Amino acid sequence: MVQSEESVQPELVVEMKDVHFSYSGDKSGRNQRAVLHIPHWQVASGQQVFIQGPSGCGKTTLLNLLTGMLTPDRGSICLLNKNLVTMSGHQRDRFRARHIGVVFQQFNLIPYLSVADNIGLATYFGKSLAKGQGKFADSKIVALLEQLQMPKALLTQRADSLSVGQQQRVAIARALINDPEVLVVDEPTSALDCTASDAFMKLLLEVSRDNNSTLLFVSHDQRLASNFDEIICLTELNRVVADAV
Amino acid sequence: MLFKVALKSLWNRRITFCLTVLSIAISIFVLLGVEHVRKEARESFGRTVSGVDLIVGARTSQLNLLLYSVFRIGNATNNISWQSYQTLSANKAVAWSIPISLGDSHRGYRVMGTSEDYFEHFRFGPQKPLVFSAGQPFSEVFDVVLGADVARSLDYQMGQKLVLSHGLGKTSFTKHDDKPFRVVGVLQSTGTPVDQTLHVSLAGIEAIHVDWPNGVQRPGVSISAEQALRHDLTPSNITAFMLGLNSKMATFRIQRDINEYRYEPLVAILPGVALAELWQMMSSMEKILLLISVLVLLASLIGMATMLLASMRERYREIAVLRAVGASSWFIFLLIELEAMLITLTGLSLALLGLWSAISLAQDYLSEQYGLFISTDFYSPNVGVLLLLIFAATFVMALLPAVNAYRRSVQSGVNNS
Numbered sequence: 104m105v106q107s108e109e110s111v112q113p114e115l116v117v118e119m120k121d122v123h124f125s126y127s128g129d130k131s132g133r134n135q136r137a138v139l140h141i142p143h144w145q146v147a148s149g150q151q152v153f154i155q156g157p158s159g160c161g162k163t164t165l166l167n168l169l170t171g172m173l174t175p176d177r178g179s180i181c182l183l184n185k186n187l188v189t190m191s192g193h194q195r196d197r198f199r200a201r202h203i204g205v206v207f208q209q210f211n212l213i214p215y216l217s218v219a220d221n222i223g224l225a226t227y228f229g230k231s232l233a234k235g236q237g238k239f240a241d242s243k244i245v246a247l248l249e250q251l252q253m254p255k256a257l258l259t260q261r262a263d264s265l266s267v268g269q270q271q272r273v274a275i276a277r278a279l280i281n282d283p284e285v286l287v288v289d290e291p292t293s294a295l296d297c298t299a300s301d302a303f304m305k306l307l308l309e310v311s312r313d314n315n316s317t318l319l320f321v322s323h324d325q326r327l328a329s330n331f332d333e334i335i336c337l338t339e340l341n342r343v344v345a346d347a348v
Numbered sequence: 349m350l351f352k353v354a355l356k357s358l359w360n361r362r363i364t365f366c367l368t369v370l371s372i373a374i375s376i377f378v379l380l381g382v383e384h385v386r387k388e389a390r391e392s393f394g395r396t397v398s399g400v401d402l403i404v405g406a407r408t409s410q411l412n413l414l415l416y417s418v419f420r421i422g423n424a425t426n427n428i429s430w431q432s433y434q435t436l437s438a439n440k441a442v443a444w445s446i447p448i449s450l451g452d453s454h455r456g457y458r459v460m461g462t463s464e465d466y467f468e469h470f471r472f473g474p475q476k477p478l479v480f481s482a483g484q485p486f487s488e489v490f491d492v493v494l495g496a497d498v499a500r501s502l503d504y505q506m507g508q509k510l511v512l513s514h515g516l517g518k519t520s521f522t523k524h525d526d527k528p529f530r531v532v533g534v535l536q537s538t539g540t541p542v543d544q545t546l547h548v549s550l551a552g553i554e555a556i557h558v559d560w561p562n563g564v565q566r567p568g569v570s571i572s573a574e575q576a577l578r579h580d581l582t583p584s585n586i587t588a589f590m591l592g593l594n595s596k597m598a599t600f601r602i603q604r605d606i607n608e609y610r611y612e613p614l615v616a617i618l619p620g621v622a623l624a625e626l627w628q629m630m631s632s633m634e635k636i637l638l639l640i641s642v643l644v645l646l647a648s649l650i651g652m653a654t655m656l657l658a659s660m661r662e663r664y665r666e667i668a669v670l671r672a673v674g675a676s677s678w679f680i681f682l683l684i685e686l687e688a689m690l691i692t693l694t695g696l697s698l699a700l701l702g703l704w705s706a707i708s709l710a711q712d713y714l715s716e717q718y719g720l721f722i723s724t725d726f727y728s729p730n731v732g733v734l735l736l737l738i739f740a741a742t743f744v745m746a747l748l749p750a751v752n753a754y755r756r757s758v759q760s761g762v763n764n765s
Contacts, residue, residue, distance in 0.1 A: 144759045151544060154484075170672070172671060173674070192676065192677065193676055193678075196671075196674050196675065196677075197678040199672075199674050200673060200674020201674070204670040205673070207668070207669075207672070212669065213353070213666055213669055214666075215356050215357060215359070215360035215507070216353070216356055216626065220352065220356075224349065224353075224670070224673050224675075226497070226677055227349040228673050228674030229673075229674060246636070277673065291746070
């Protein structure tokens with residue numbers, strides 16, 4: 104089921120065509136497990152998309168494919184009109200760092216690094232700032248934290264000394280520091296209680312809208328779906344699951 | 349950033365990090381220590397004597413003669429008669445000779461009776477002569493010239509009087525205290541056993557033994573220093589002597605003549621050949637020590653690889669986070685390799701510091717007890733090669749956890765928690 108609330112789609116940010124993905128079995132190719140087959144799927148720029156589906160339907164695999172961490176067996180995955188499949192591994196890593204922000208379910212941060220260093224990692228890999236612009240980077244981090252309603256004093260604290268909610272906010276700051284066109288979020292509220300979850304969702308939708316990022320949000324929690332422009336049910340999009348069903 | 353992440357990651361696991369560093373530091377300490385002491389011992393022995401063509405002593409092994417006559421290690425099996433010395437040193441092929449008479453000591457330092465020719469002809473290192481930092485060679489019977497270490501450790505000044513002891517023990521109950529010697533000269537430091545020696549004239553040695561026939565003091569008989577001077581102080585025998593020849597071509601002929609000397613069983617040795625024999629004997633021991641040190645290092649490096657590998661399980665999330673923010677798989681690989689290198693580098697720094705401290709503390713003891721002069725300057729081409737090999741071995745050992753992390757980062761995606 105694909106529910107689209109907009110009839111006129113602007114520029115495409117994501118376009119998947121005939122994408123097949125399977126986890127390899129042993130060396131001879133036996134026990135190969137097909138996980139995804141998406142004939143066609145596209146997302147327009149600025150959309151906030153909710154991707155739902157039960158556990159094991161391939162949600163996380165889809166995100167891994169979209170971020171270029173996994174490559175499909177066949178088909179094409181275009182992000183911002185660039186085909187991830189034809190890129191080298193290095194090019195995909197660089198593309199991900201510059202254009203995609205990622206927030207996980209939990210354990211988003213490197214525990215032994217400070218908040219500033221965790222966010223700084225993204226600027227380092229994204230090379231979004233030229234050398235000598237360290238102060239500008241710092242002020243950008245501070246501004247982002249302020250936007251996420253976090254005190255500046257947290258910058259020097261170790262990530263593992265923060266609460267889960269604070270860690271998730273830092274993860275958003277890190278995901279947004281390079282002004283990514285695409286924000287990929289994987290069940291970020293699973294470790295939060297209802298109140299914290301609602302506050303987090305409000306904040307996430309706000310900042311992604313403010314940053315003009317296309318939001319791809321994966322969750323099995325249908326309660327959250329009402330906040331989004333578009334809702335995708337992966338079990339219908341994914342032919343492997345549909346065939347199995 | 350790579351460096352920062354590696355450092356903070358190691359510090360996050362500081363207990364295992366410190367233990368691994370300690371184990372690597374100890375193994376590198378042993379490895380570099382063995383290599384440094386080996387090199388320094390060779391250099392120390394090699395620079396002790398130069399320009400001496402032959403050393404002659406009572407018949408014994410060439411190593412024993414070399415050790416007691418030059419390095420003051422061990423004892424002579426017998427003495428040489430003064431007559432034989434005079435006969436052999438009068439040979440036309442002989443340019444100069446230095447008689448040596450050993451057997452007495454002063455507070456653990458050996459006393460060597462010799463002639464003034466010693467100060468003129470003896471050379472050490474690259475043909476360097478002995479130089480006085482104060483005073484001059486002995487001219488009177490009861491004059492003594494001190495080696496640099498003796499003067500420094502015992503804080504003796506020019507003109508000060510000291511008493512020699514019979515025998516070589518550090519604590520002696522039989523002293524020649526009725527015949528004190530006066531310090532007339534102090535030699536500059538040579539980095540050889542000369543620094544640990546008190547030099548007196550052969551007449552001085554003879555004088556203190558006037559009332560000691562056959563090495564034992566005659567009971568109830570005491571001859572004062574003034575009375576001793578009135579005796580004939582020509583030595584009846586000496587311990588060994590060194591020869592410098594007019595021509596190197598004559599060396600083997602003179603050596604053969606001395607070895608076949610019919611009036612007394614003598615042996616003449618070439619210092620260089622005797623040293624070569626010493627190193628040949630030592631080389632198998634050196635190789636065994638080196639092998640043991642290498643194995644100890646290898647065990648430590650395997651321990652380090654195990655530690656890194658064991659930490660991988662808890663680091664899969666960390667790898668996933670790094671990958672998500674754009675780190676390449678090579679970054680992950682390099683991170684693990686860099687951590688291994690930092691462990692080894694810290695271990696190496698600790699080892700060098702420990703080695704420097706240990707040698708600084710043991711320097712005096714080694715020079716006093718074994719005539720070994722070990723410097724704290726560690727660098728040598730061999731040490732350079734060893735350091736390169738240590739880092740190469742570290743790289744190879746860290747390949748296992750690094751490749752594991754690399755493969756994990758290639759195969760996995762964002763959801764690694």
